[in-house]
Amino acid sequence: MKALMSLGALIGVAGILLLGGMVFDIVPSTTVRLVEGYMPIQMIVEVACYVVGFAGLSYILNAMGMAIPRFWQGIGFWVFFLMYLKFRVYPPIPFSVRAMYGTVALVTVFMWISANEEDWKKFKQPIMNVLDAQTGANRLLRYAYLVLIPILVGGFSFNAMMPKSEEPIELRTVHPAPPASTKVHGKTYVLQTSQNPYRVNPEGKYDQEFSNANIVEQSMGRLMKPNANPWDDKNQGYLKYVREGGEIFFQNCHFCHGDNLNGRGLHAFAFNPIPANFTDPGTIAQLQETFIFWRVSKGGIGLPNEGFPWASVMPPWEQHLTVDEIWKVILFEYWHTGYYPRTWD
Amino acid sequence: MGPLTSKRVFSVVALCMMVGLLLLPVVVALPSLANGEEVSAGDAAKKDGEKVEKGRDVYYKTEGIVVGAPAPVTTDGPKDYPRYNFESRVLLWFANQQHLYYGSFVLAVPIFCMIIEFMGVVTKDKALAKRYDQLAYDFIKISLTAYSLTAILGGILIFTFLTLYPAFFSYLSGIFRPVMHIYALMFVAESGTLYIYYYGWDKMREGFLKWIHLSMSVILNIIGTLLMFLANSWIGFMMSPAGVDEQGRYLGNIWHVIHTALWNPLNLHRILGNMAFGGGVVAAYAAYKFLAAKTDEDRAHYDWMGYIAMALGVAFLIPLPFAGYWLMREVYAYRQQMGITLMGGLLAWLFIIQATMIGILFLSTNYYLWQAMGRMRGAEKYQRYIKYLVFLLASGFIVFITPHTMVMTPAELKAMGGQQHPVLGNYGVMSAKNGGINVIITTTVLSFVWYMRGNKVSTVSWAKFGNIFMGVFFFFAYINIIFLAIYGYYIPANVRVGLSVPQVATTLSCLFFMFALNSFMMKGAKQMGAIEWGKISARSQYALIMLATAFTWMMGLMGYIRSSVRLFWHVNEIMRDNSPWAYTHTVGFAANMISFNVLFFWITILFVFWLGSLAAKKVPVEAKAGIPGSVPQPATSH
Structure with a gap:
């Protein structure tokens, strides 16, 4: 012992x-x-x-x-x-x-x-x-406290009340509740039920299990799985769409979201807050793909009142990308981070 | 037939007649329910030769004949929203909350009475049986005055609805018309049973009549629970409407209107919540009486009363987070945006406050149990390990209250390098929080086990093995809970949600298996000393008061959250709130309002307690016989 x-x-x-x-x-x-x-x-x-x-x-x-x-x-x-x-x-x-x-x-x-x-x-x-205060030292201490405590309280009060030049505290809602449906390029998507049309198995059917088996590994380093390299030209189906999504990402998104998708891109530190870190388990890992679809399509200006203050400069990508491109880039983001989109079944 | 048998037969017949008479109004009302408005409306339409209009149920997706008017489209004005020179919503909030507090209390206390009276009936120790009986009587006495206040507050609530929200109330009462009177009549049945139960206590004290009396408490609680289920169906309908079409027109099936997506989770959550709340209030009452007691005898009695109330309350508090989890799961399944508004969006900070309150509840319980070990000799051996329990509780608590959306200045945000913190961000999600709360609950179970064996030494031959087994069981329970919390980050969300099941199972295994094993081990155990009721620190009683206050505050908070999640809807997606108050209050305003409601409730309940104490002065002296403290009490009485 x-x-x-x-x-x-x-x-x-x-x-x-x-x-x-x-x-x-x-x-x-x-x-x-x-x-x-x-x-x-x-x-x-x-x-x-x-x-x-x-x-x-x-x-x-x-x-x-x-x-x-x-x-x-x-x-x-x-x-x-x-x-x-x-x-x-x-x-x-x-x-x-x-x-x-x-x-x-x-x-x-x-x-x-x-x-x-x-x-x-x-x-x-x-x-x-x-x-x-039975002893001299304790008596001294008691007097010291008698003087010091009001001074300390006064100091704290003064400090709290003193006008400050720093920006005020923000209680920002990172993930505001999405609408029930969103209209992109003339078509309405119900967020609860819509699916990513490119998350498919070799038979062309929507299959999360298949895609989940091909994303990068979550352990140290986020390594690609053997035989699941999207940059292999021979790949078709899901992995091909991931590659296409990756190309769109690096043409449009990585400047801010970073080439590791951790929100630390070239321009990231020009913004406060810096762009979302997709590798954090609190962002896309917590959300349905349709939520991301809505956020990407509508951008910062499309945030609802609940998202105030709207500290997001992300453009509404529906003005620059097609619906297919948006779905593919989302596919890539999940593949690259090794996260599974949220589902409710 | 002897006189005794005829008396029994007479009692049974009388009881059956009473039940029959009380339920008669309900039974009479049932045929109209069974036939439904559907048929009568259909017949009426046929008679008139008009075309029958059909609608599609917004939730069940079934077709039905439209028999109700559409939900009114209100406008801001004296017609739909008459008002005093004050925010109508706040007035309604206050009336509703006070009614709910008292309603919960008077529904919970008779359940306690039933349990305690039953314990008294089956206990072989006559002195202990008498104590249980007296305790149950004390409980029901407190609830009787509260019952009148509940009815008064219910009346105030209805008047508030009628005067301030007439259009909305008219629509809601139109939808629930087939069951509105059943609700009112059940209230009559509840009152009748309660008064007979209370006033018949002395007459039905012995033998077979006692069993009849006990059966009445069962009937009383069945009626009370059904009453609550009906009331829950209104809020269930407002949150997740069913049985109406998109315009809010009633489709003739009242069961669909009642049985909405959130009705059952709400029912379960409210039963458990009411019980925990009721236990807390009675424990606070006992604590108050303990602190004000002048004699050792009184202190002993109220110490014991506080312990029993606390134990019953906590017994229902332990499964409460799991029931809450089910409710939230159903909310997400019903509407994703509603779930996100609650837990990730607008109302997320209120959930952090809720987590803090839950943590306070469990911390107070543990603290009380550690203090309670001070009144038994032999429990000192556990004292030096308490710091490790404190560490487990603190770790679980810290994880449980970590916000997903942190409050920070832009400078802090920049220093952190983004909205997500790499260390704390992980605590802010459900996987970690499930781990946190399960660690807290398991530690509470461990504290209970220590308390139950505090003054005893097991004498069974396998005691050493039993102790090691218990230690290993708890150790692996913690490992399993923490492992699953970490593993949750590496699997899809839908699988992760399912991980809560083994986590909960682990916690409940500790609760049931370890309690059972401990009881076996402590059978015929060597007593190190008696439990010295009344010899407990004042701090423990403040912990009980804190427990009750936290319950009250949390109920107010959760009620506000549940109501606010509808945002600008009276009835979600069916009837819009067009009053000037259709916005969500700030967190600060809501917290102040909840605090005001809590304060008001406690002031009025103190009045109820005072009334109870006036009546107590008339209690015959012999009723106090057997109160612990006057003689050493058996240690088995906890």
């Missing part, structure tokens, strides 16, 4: 040093890389390691007679978590999300330190000592 806890303590110390280095900019936050595709679970595992590490450290310090008071354990862990979110995770997390996470951490730390009466008493003790 002791050996296990010592190992935990080592992890805890190493973790604190690493995070400290990141906070003071001695160690770049990319020292331990967040691996693309594994980042979300990596973050949780890292925090879990810290929790185990801190438990080990606390155990060892306790055994050495140098126990950290419960009060500082609670406060310390909460501060650590805030620092972790701010300095470890990249790209930077917006303040609103950090505030949500920070509040959850504060509540759960409270749950931990007050889970039983003994711990709660230990936690409260330093606060009660300052409030009771």
Whole structure:
């Protein structure tokens, strides 16, 4: 048990040093890389390691007679978590999300330190000592708080009320609800039931399973599957349409959406927000093909009221592409990212 | 025939007659339903020699004879939208919400009474049986005053509809005309049964009559549930209309109008929600009484009452997210844009608030259970592991509340390099969220298991094996839930939706198997000490109050979301809302309005509690016999 806890303590110390280095900019936050595709679970595992590490450290310090008071354990862990979110995770997390996470951490730390009466008493003790002010140091502290807390509150209020020159916060709806149907080149498409006419098997019938078996692999690198290379001239049917969609994409779309479809094209950074990242599981992977068809056809100006503010400069592609070309480019996007379009059956 | 037998026969006959009389109005009304308007309208048309006009059902796609008027095309003016110098929608919102709160409460509490009374009847321990009986009586007493308030609020709601939305209400009542009076008559049946059930409590306290009394609670709850189903059919119709043609003309089949695409998911969701809400309110009542108690005896009684109410409420809270998931699935299946408006579009931020409230509910429950372990000796051994449960809960919670659409300044957006965050973006989708909530629920189950074995040591020969088995079971449950959450990113969406089934199955397996195994292991277990009812921290009682407040707030929120998703429709795609208030409120306004409704409900329910306490002063002294705390209580009573 002791050996296990010592190992935990080592992890805890190493973790604190690493995070400290990141906070003071001695160690770049990319020292331990967040691996693309594994980042979300990596973050949780890292925090879990810290929790185990801190438990080990606390155990060892306790055994050495140098126990950290419960009060500082609670406060310390909460501060650590805030620092972790701010300095470890990249790209930077917006303040609103950090505030949500920070509040959850504060509540759960409270749950931990007050889970039983003994711990709660230990936690409260330093606060009660300052409030009771039985010693000179505590009395001094009490006066200091009496002065500092109003100043801090006043400072926060001033800061909150002070007019700022930065752009206001936007609660933008990334995926506004689509209409029930859309009219493109004179034909009405019902979004709930329409299908991509080029997602077909060798027999020419609509077949998602067939196309799903031929998209790139989702694992590291997004590699093409053997015998599923659309740029092979001999290919017919689905893969041929993917190639044609790819040609349209590189002639029209990649300037903004990027040649890796990750929203980082040549012109991407002229816009804010930058164009949609199709490789993210929160974009096309969440949507029906018909949704994409509607968005591509109608562009930024075709967004409904719900999509306000309409921060999209995508042109209405129905003015430049045929219906077939739009369906093919969508086919290519799903093929290239390795995602399956959403279906409801 | 002896006197006892004749008394029994008389009781059964009396009960049957009572049920028969109460249901008579409903039965009388049924033939007109069975014949339907279809036939009479058809006959009338034939008599007049007119051509019968047929319409196509917008949902069922069947043909039917048009028997109703089209949905009115309203215009903004005093005819269709008469108003006070105030936003009519907000007035209706307030009246509706208050009626719903009380309606939910009075439907849920009799179900609790039925369960608790049944537990009292089947329990062999006489002292415990008496306590259960008294508890059930306390519950129904609270609901009786609330019942009157429900009726009053129902009247206010109807007047609000009639005065502020006459065209819409006239159309809706025209569509539901065949069942409108059944609804009203069932209300009479519900009231009658409730009053007999309450006032007959003492007369029917012993023996066979007790069973008759218990049967009445079953009848009461059947009527109450049917009432709710009927009320649900109206909101189901407004969201996903059926039984009418494209112009909104009734086609003569009332079953189609009632049985809309969302009716059954709404029914299930509301039953579970009402139960969880009712449990929360009663638990808060007990917490309030506990905190105000002057004697140890009272503290012990209300501590126990709070625990039972909390346990019942949470028992229905656990399956609630799964019922909600089914409802959302059906919403998406019915109209994709409705689903996206709810969960990915306009109302998505309200869902994040909802996720936060769900998280608070489970966190409060866990916190209460950990606190409750403090009143039993021997539970200390679990205390040092609580921090790991906290970590699991926090991780699940953080994932569960991560928004898909983040609020940020343009500068933050630029620094992030796009709308999608590579780490947090993955938490914002359903696959991760399903994992998050299942981790939270499984951890809650684990807390319950720890609580149930807190002061006991298993004495069965296979105790060691049992403990290891339980540990391994929970470990692999977590692994399975997290694995499926990750795997969900690599498969098509329609398969991913199906992954929720094994995830839920894993969580429910933990619930049922581990509870059962734990019960077997703890049979004849060595007691480390009695449960010292009343010796629980005040923090635990605040957790119960937090639980109830979160329930109330969440009900208000979800009701608003469900109603708002129709956007500018009174009846989705059939009858347009042309009032000046056909826009969606801002998140801030909605949150303030919900908070106001919650506050108002709690102020009025405090009044109800106060009325209950006035009556309690008249309760004979012997009714309080057996209240825990006066003597050491058996540890098996949780």
